Amino acid sequence: MRIAVIGLGSMGMGAALNLLKSAGPDVAGVDPREAARAEFTAAGGTAVASAAELPQGTEAVLVLVVNAAQAREALFGPAGAAPRLAPGAVLIVSSTMAPADARALATEAAARGFLYLDAPVSGGAAGARAGKLTVMASGTPEAVAKAGPVFAATAQKVWDLGAEPGLGSTMKVVHQLLAGVHIAVAAEAMALGIKAGIDPETLYGVVTGAAGNSWMFENRMRHVIDGDETPRSAVDIFVKDLGLVGDLARAEGFPAPLAAQAHQLFVAARALGHGGKDDGFVIRAYQALTGIRLPKDA
Template identity: 70%
Template sequence: MQVAVIGLGAMGMGAALSCLRAGLSVTGCDFSEAARNSFAEAGGQVAARAEAIAPGTEAVLLLVVNAAQTEAALFGPAGCAPRLAPGAVIVASATMGPDDARRLAMQAEAAGFLYLDAPVSGGAAKAATGEMTVMASGSAGAFAKARPVLEAVATKVWELGEAPGIGATVKVVHQLLAGVHIAVAAEAMALGIRAGADPQKLYDVVTSAAGNSWMFENRMARVLTGDEAPRSAVDIFVKDLGLVAEMARGLNHPVPLASQAQQLFTAASAMGQGRVDDGFVIRVWQALTGIQLPGDKPG
């Protein structure tokens, strides 16, 4: 099966390599020359622009940032739609609002393609091992056509219904939880440090007790060592919690905790921390209170 993976970032590279390991013929597409070179060294075909993917591509997996990038990669002036085989399946995995997912599905279907509204979770580590979770909606035909790709990149594929937008809705709700959990994990760690608790012992206690969360355990481990490398960056949650607010506004539904968390991520971004690991939203509290983070060098 001829597959294209558009977006060779933290998750896209892992997904593309997983497709290669599964025996698929894969073109990896990214503006970054370094990313293209890395994928080429692994045995994949590469393209700098979506319009240059292999002709007759039967499935395209898009792991870009948002709906606008997804639309440009598919239907823009340099988009890949003319290179897709008739009846090809589009697996749209960027986090976006449900209205955008429905609109893109309509464009794809009008052009004669199948469409899966298929956001993902799992981060770079799960993408690298082909163990992502996919929360998808689309027709039975779209799921069937995309099955080789889904089996290559994920260990759990949630089939949420036929209507586009359901997958996006579930992912937005998921991101509400993820963003709030990261923000409160940082708040708790910052409070403990300010009160004089040993950060490592605080971490050990929380991760062995009922107050733990996966986000606390994962993100605060990086804060303890000062590991700012962005598996998921602060700016991702500025965007994703904005999608939460947008969806909630359309439903006249209050989301006060998500809104407060978005303001914290926005503050971190305004401080110049937008591209660091999202757990370092804790630097908002550091700026407010002067606490010393355990992974920072003195002075």
């Protein structure tokens, strides 16, 4: 099976490397960044700068770009993958997007004779590298079946949410409500503790060993304590994703005050110039408000 991964970022690279182990030279990676292509090539893969350069007859495409606009461009734009794909190829779109955008992409795919799977993922860069992503998939049984070899190499759990595209994206948006609020409240707790005189390392140890812990606190506040701003997932991602939460809540006539407040915290961190940093550094918004000093600050 000829497989392509479009987007060799923090999650796409991990997925592509696992597919390379499974399917060998039939896996191609697409990324405009020379460094990403070089990394994938060094691992034995084929890397191209544009989807228009994919091998003819590609049968499955895993799309791990930032948003719906990038996904549409990568698949159906002037330099998109569509002309290079085999008839009946499966498009596995794992970008986080509004459900309406997923449905629109699925309609366009069907009109061109392709299968479409609305398949957002969770697990971060570490999960992608380990081949242990969680997939929230919706699409026809035929699409799910054809995507099987891709998921066998990249995922530890595939949730089949039904045949209607958009259900996978809806589930991911709901998930991102939790993820974004958890990161924001983790930053708030760490900032308050620092402001009140608690040693950050001690605070971290107490919380991670007690009932108040969360995966996001344990993961992201470790980055903060270590001063590691490397963006495995950036502040800007949650500006986007919590914006999608707000859009869905408004469409459903549903109040989501915690998501709205968390969203504003990420917007504030971006306004302060931290949009490209690890999302745990949303704590910089609290730093600006309170004057606290983070552990590794000069």
